[in-house]
Amino acid sequence: xxxxxxxxxxxxxxxxxxxxxxxxxxxxxxxxxxxxxxxxxxxxxxxxxxxxxxxxxxxxxxxxxxxxxxxxxxxxxxxxxxxxxxxxxxxxxxxxxxxxxxxxxxxxxxxxxxxxxxxxxxxxxxxxxxxxxxxxxx
Amino acid sequence: xxxxxxxxxxxxxxxxxxxxxxxxxxxxxxxxxxxxxxxxxxxxxxxxxxxxxxxxxxxxxxxxxxxxxxxxxxxxxxxxxxxxxxxxxxxxxxxxxxxxxxxxxxxxxxxxxxxxxxxxxxxxxxxxxxxxxxxxxx
DNA sequence: AGATTATGCTTGACTAATCAACAGTTGCAA
DNA sequence: TTGCAACTGTTGATTAGTCAAGCATAATCT
Numbered sequence: 001x002x003x004x005x006x007x008x009x010x011x012x013x014x015x016x017x018x019x020x021x022x023x024x025x026x027x028x029x030x031x032x033x034x035x036x037x038x039x040x041x042x043x044x045x046x047x048x049x050x051x052x053x054x055x056x057x058x059x060x061x062x063x064x065x066x067x068x069x070x071x072x073x074x075x076x077x078x079x080x081x082x083x084x085x086x087x088x089x090x091x092x093x094x095x096x097x098x099x100x101x102x103x104x105x106x107x108x109x110x111x112x113x114x115x116x117x118x119x120x121x122x123x124x125x126x127x128x129x130x131x132x133x134x135x136x137x138x
Numbered sequence: 139x140x141x142x143x144x145x146x147x148x149x150x151x152x153x154x155x156x157x158x159x160x161x162x163x164x165x166x167x168x169x170x171x172x173x174x175x176x177x178x179x180x181x182x183x184x185x186x187x188x189x190x191x192x193x194x195x196x197x198x199x200x201x202x203x204x205x206x207x208x209x210x211x212x213x214x215x216x217x218x219x220x221x222x223x224x225x226x227x228x229x230x231x232x233x234x235x236x237x238x239x240x241x242x243x244x245x246x247x248x249x250x251x252x253x254x255x256x257x258x259x260x261x262x263x264x265x266x267x268x269x270x271x272x273x274x275x276x
Numbered sequence: 277a278g279a280t281t282a283t284g285c286t287t288g289a290c291t292a293a294t295c296a297a298c299a300g301t302t303g304c305a306a
Numbered sequence: 307t308t309g310c311a312a313c314t315g316t317t318g319a320t321t322a323g324t325c326a327a328g329c330a331t332a333a334t335c336t
Contacts, residue, residue: 002260002263002264002267003141003144003145003148003259003263004145004148004149004190005190005267006141006263006264006266006267007141007142007145008190009266009267009270010141010142010266010270011142012270013270024322026322043284043285044284044285044286045283045284045285052142052143052146053323053324054323054324054325055284055285055286055324056285056286056287056323056324056325057322057323057324058285059285059286059287060286060287060322060323061322061323063286064321064322079283079284079331079332080330080331080332081283081284081285081330081331081332082283082284082285082331083284083285083286109266109269109270110266111269112265112266112269113262113265113266117262120258120262121259121262121263121266122140124251124255124258124259124262125140125141125144125259126140126144127250127251128144128147128148128247128248128250128251128259129140129143129144129147131247131249131250132147132148132150132151132247162292164292181314181315182314182315182316183313183314183315191293191294192293192294192295193314193315193316194293194294194295194315194316194317195292195293195294196315197315197316197317198292198293198316198317199292201316202291202292217301217302217313217314218300218301218302219300219301219302219313219314219315220301220313220314220315221314221315221316277336278335278336279334279335279336280333280334280335280336281332281333281334281335282331282332282333282334283330283331283332283333284329284330284331284332285328285329285330285331286327286328286329286330287326287327287328287329288325288326288327288328289324289325289326289327290323290324290325290326291322291323291324291325292321292322292323292324293320293321293322293323294319294320294321294322295318295319295320295321296317296318296319296320297316297317297318297319298315298316298317298318299314299315299316299317300313300314300315300316301312301313301314301315302311302312302313302314303310303311303312303313304309304310304311304312305308305309305310305311306307306308306309306310
């Protein structure tokens with residue numbers, strides 16, 4: 001319970017920040033992933049692998065992001081099944097405007113912990129997560 | 139990120155267990171809360187306070203649980219605005235059939251941590267959560 | 277080569293969560 | 307006591323996530 005409620009509190013705090021620019025936290029995460037994949041872009045499913053959502057959800061989220069002009073789809077030569085998704089200039093600008101605020105909110109969320117406590121927390125959480133690696137298949 | 143992904147992994151593990159009885163994790167949590175409130179039952183919004191969800195979600199979740207015969211609504215004398223929700227016999231039986239499996243899944247989810255590490259993790263998480271108490275209003 | 281299987285993504289139908297607005301009830305104050 | 311505000315739920319509309327099935331393309335097998 002402590003795990004779920006604290007995760008939700010932090011989520012709510014960060015969500016409030018990204019909501020000021022009209023996107024959701026999940027969409028923000030996708031944009032961040034795509035920024036990290038510049039300038040090549042990433043196939044749709046490769047984005048999904050780094051996220052919590054299932055495949056069809058990714059397709060529709062990309063739909064919404066594309067409708068907002070934040071990303072672009074592109075069929076490449078080579079494997080024509082793949083759809084490469086690239087973040088647009090507008091998308092990059094949106095992220096740039098959000099970076100500092102997110103950083104502040106993130107820092108604020110864990111402000112009660114010292115640096116040492118924060119690393120300890122991260123370490124324990126990663127061990128819990130990684131223990132599920134094999135079973136859950138992700 | 140470690141917080142979110144580990145929370146989701148644990149959620150998925152527990153969710154898989156309750157899904158075997160046709161309910162969601164949130165519904166399971168509501169039933170647990172109501173079992174804890176026996177034999178009085180609880181007003182609808184009081185359930186919401188102990189959960190992550192917002193108010194309208196609670197109403198509809200109670201709708202679904204009522205449709206399955208797992209809970210019952212009852213207007214009490216006294217404050218006629220309140221709707222008391224009580225878990226039914228069927229609901230209690232469903233929980234009873236789930237208890238051990240949930241317990242096992244829960245234990246399994248954190249099996250990589252020693253008891254001391256688990257208490258440390260809980261303590262850190264609670265501090266993160268409680269730090270948001272004032273701002274988020276819950 | 278041709279048939280079969282696997283991959284990558286998309287769509288449709290369904291379920292669920294959220295926001296805004298509402299109705300009934302209560303409390304409080306002029 | 308009456309009128310206004312607050313509280314407790316509920317509903318409608320919108321948006322989003324999930325499963326199952328489908329289409330196109332690619333890889334594999336004989």
